[in-house]
Amino acid sequence: MTPDVKDAAMSRDHGDSKLGMWLFLASVALFFAGPFLLFAAYGYRYPGGFAAASAELDVVLGAAGAMALLTGSLAVALAVGAVRRGRGARAVLFLYAAALLGFVFLGVRAVEWAGYLSRGLRPGGPALAAAPGGKAVFFGLYFFITGLHALGVLGGSVLLLVMAAMVRRGAAARPGAARLEKTGLIWHMASIILVYIYQLFYITG
């Protein structure tokens, strides 16, 4: 058998670029792990303060945002399936739906933030500074984590629109599905992180 000299094109066919995407996602998970580690440490130290702070969060709005994002994940998965079966037009619709749901999520998040800020729960503000121990740190972590997460969702939504344009242009053959699948993984990662955010901040806190 003649040995090959492998190059990047061959590695794509061999699924190595999927490995690359999983490695990237591992690094995203570790990125959020730092702040979540702080959540664990401070939550252990200030159980009362965290419970009081968590009670201030709007569970219903949080759930609405989570529903939007998770349904978006479903749409992305359906889009990948549609591309695989050659149903380009349907895939484009699913991608538009997912991106729209991403923007819905961002809208819900914005409404939530506006609510908390208007109630004086502003980091660095007097209300939090005077609050019992833990509440300021809770909201510091909340705004930091949800802010970065929202940036990620924004980028992801834009990426989905780009993917939709590519599928429409006819990059709907098999290699296109691989690329779409990898982009989808990013979206699913954002959903998973949101599940942790919702669970830790809104429910167990």
Added chain:
Amino acid sequence: MRDYDLVRDRGFFERPPGRGWLASWIFSTDHKRVAILYLASTGAFFAAGAAAGLLMHLELLGPGRTVMDARTYGQAFTIHGVVMVFLVIIPAAPGVFGNFLLPLMIGARNVAFPRLNLLAWWLHVAGGALVAFSLVSGPGAADTGWTFYVPYSLLSGGGVALPLFAVFVLAVSSMLTAMNFITTVHGLRAPWLGWFRLPLFVWSVYAAAWVQLLAAPVLGAAALMVIAERYLGVGLFDPAVGGDPVLYQHLFWIYSHPAAYVMILPAMGAAAEIIPVFARKAAFGYRAVAYSSIAMALLGSMAWGQHMFVSGSSQTAGVVFSLFTFLAAVPAAVMVFNWAATLHRGSVVVETPLLYALAFVFLLVVGGLTGLVLGALSLNVHLHDTYFVVGHLHYVALGGAVTGFLAALHYWFPKIFGRMYSQRAANAALAVLFVGLNMLCFPMLVLGAEGMPRRYYDYLPRYHDMQVLSTVGSWVVAAGLLFVFANLARALSGRGRRAEANPWKAATLEWKTTSPPPEENFKRPPAAAGGPYDFRSIDLE
């Protein structure tokens, strides 16, 4: 006669058609060109960091003010640390030698993600630009130390956001490279090249890549958190709102301790390549060395609390972290012993790369042993934040990582540039450098044991003699480094003679192509060979 002996062209240095000279370099996706780009950028940053270091030492020449005031001294050691750690030592060996050699050593044409590779270099340069800009913009350079500890980094008058954001950008850059390397090693190996036929350099770069990929994001998040706290009031570490500064230390060192192993593993990999070649003997204990690379990365990642023994953590935590510190030294020692066993009863050929590798091993051992001294809880109480730490870290960073980088440079120089340097000059330069390094660093160990604190601008008269010795040592180091680079520059200028494909008679795949290699690396796919240290078949060619 092998066909790659006969080729006399400029290999990948030949400009690809249709591009201007500059564009052909800074927009290149050829891993070899990206490696040269990293050599240029890390070299420039190294010069800047070294200048800061020399200025610091000039200040330390006498007690009290010598050439700068206390605040400027704080800025100097901050810049020195930030540049040397994040812009030089962490990216240099993977960026230069990892990039250049990984595809060649596994018989591939390029890395798995060539465009991400170029992006990583651009982010490296951007990080450097951000740090440079922080020196001249608004509040001026940071003076918090390269560790940016809260609460001072939240309160300091110097500009902290720019260097911290640079740290974030550089973390992303190094994560991209790490992702690239891991995927390359997994996916682009020649079909006949199993894991245990890989050169040991590949193992060490691979292990370092995993650490970098998983730990750097934690630092990136910590840097963003400090920026958010300082400029947006997001209370995370501020004790006034219930925050804990020690938690910042945890996040910082969760990356920065494993980063030390990222810094040293590629250098150890280079030594693991050089020593068998010049002993003309297969690497002793190949699997032990390969597994030790992984073990060092793993155990080192669990030892971060060694920087925090006196920060108020519990004694239990101290014991656990001290234990992991000691355990992490075991695979390092395994590697050193295996190198010694490789040399033992080999037909040793004493040439420049071997001399640099041996200097590296000696200095690494001193650095490693002083690390164990610091890892012992009782001793750490006295030595923490003293010059003993500074001496230890410079033995491993300057004596280990930098000398190891120079060993790799002298070994792979003919392959990369197609030219040979003067070995006599290189050896003489090494002698100067070696003497200078010990003059610079050993007094630091003495000063620390005698109680002089680190990062202090002023000191008691009894520390004066050792400081003078150390400062003179810094000048000798500078002279040695200039000597090294002058010799290599001379070789590049055209005065060096052309190098053949395999001047050291090594057996790894990069030597089976021309010096320098062509853009596609191999004119013909490399055939299944003996192992990476099978010198008998090389000697028979």
